[in-house]
Amino acid sequence: MIKTDIQSIDEYNNKIKRVLITKEEIDEALDKAAERINAMYDGHPVLLVSILKGAFVLMADVCRRVTVPCEIGFMCAKSYYSGTVSAGKVSITMDLEQDISNYHVVIIEDIVDTGRTLKDVVNLLKERGPISLTVITLLDKPSRRVVDFAPDVALFTIPDCFVIGYGLDCGEYYRNLPYIAEYNEGVN
Ligand code: IMP
Ligand code: MG
Numbered sequence: 001m002i003k004t005d006i007q008s009i010d011e012y013n014n015k016i017k018r019v020l021i022t023k024e025e026i027d028e029a030l031d032k033a034a035e036r037i038n039a040m041y042d043g044h045p046v047l048l049v050s051i052l053k054g055a056f057v058l059m060a061d062v063c064r065r066v067t068v069p070c071e072i073g074f075m076c077a078k079s080y081y082s083g084t085v086s087a088g089k090v091s092i093t094m095d096l097e098q099d100i101s102n103y104h105v106v107i108i109e110d111i112v113d114t115g116r117t118l119k120d121v122v123n124l125l126k127e128r129g130p131i132s133l134t135v136i137t138l139l140d141k142p143s144r145r146v147v148d149f150a151p152d153v154a155l156f157t158i159p160d161c162f163v164i165g166y167g168l169d170c171g172e173y174y175r176n177l178p179y180i181a182e183y184n185e186g187v188n
Pocket of ligand 2: 054168169
């Protein structure tokens with residue numbers, strides 16, 4: 001293994017504790033989310049904004065189901081730097097290239113945990129005066145919230161556990177898992 005925090009492939013695999021949400025369940029939820037976007041915007045163009053890196057898989061799957069004209073844009077906002085502990089601050093390290101004042105903006109996020117990242121991102125984007133702003137998140141962990149923030153759409157509400165897969169990482173690994181799994185913090 002390249003990184004010193006994982007010593008062997010067995011250790012890597014043992015960190016995947018159990019599958020929480022299967023690929024099939026994700027696919028079904030994505031169909032519903034896209035139907036909702038298509039109905040909401042009813043032929044009007046939208047700008048889908050994905051928060052990197054975690055939402056890159058979700059963005060790819062959602063945008064291919066959307067039938068209204070859509071542009072995509074990316075921002076990089078981080079509140080976790082490594083491991084499973086929040087650093088407790090948000091920094092925008094890559095911004096959108098679009099002037100969003102003429103857009104219906106749909107933020108596509110992987111997970112709302114403390115809510116700090118999205119609250120900051122939403123406030124920032126609202127200041128730029130989009131026609132409308134909607135937040136869709138794959139996962140919501142409401143029990144972990146430390147700021148007042150609620151997404152408009154959450155595809156799954158999950159308990160307070162650290163999850164990996166489908167874009168979500170631990171120490172940059174596991175983003176490529178096609179399902180969402182609980183991360184095993186206790187096993188080496
Ligand atoms: P928040 O600002 O605390 O809501 O954190 C949002 C960000 O923290 C997400 O975009 C993820 O990158 C990361 N995060 C929060 N919970 C998890 C988790 O269970 N697994 C992996 N990343 C997480
Ligand atoms: Mg992350």
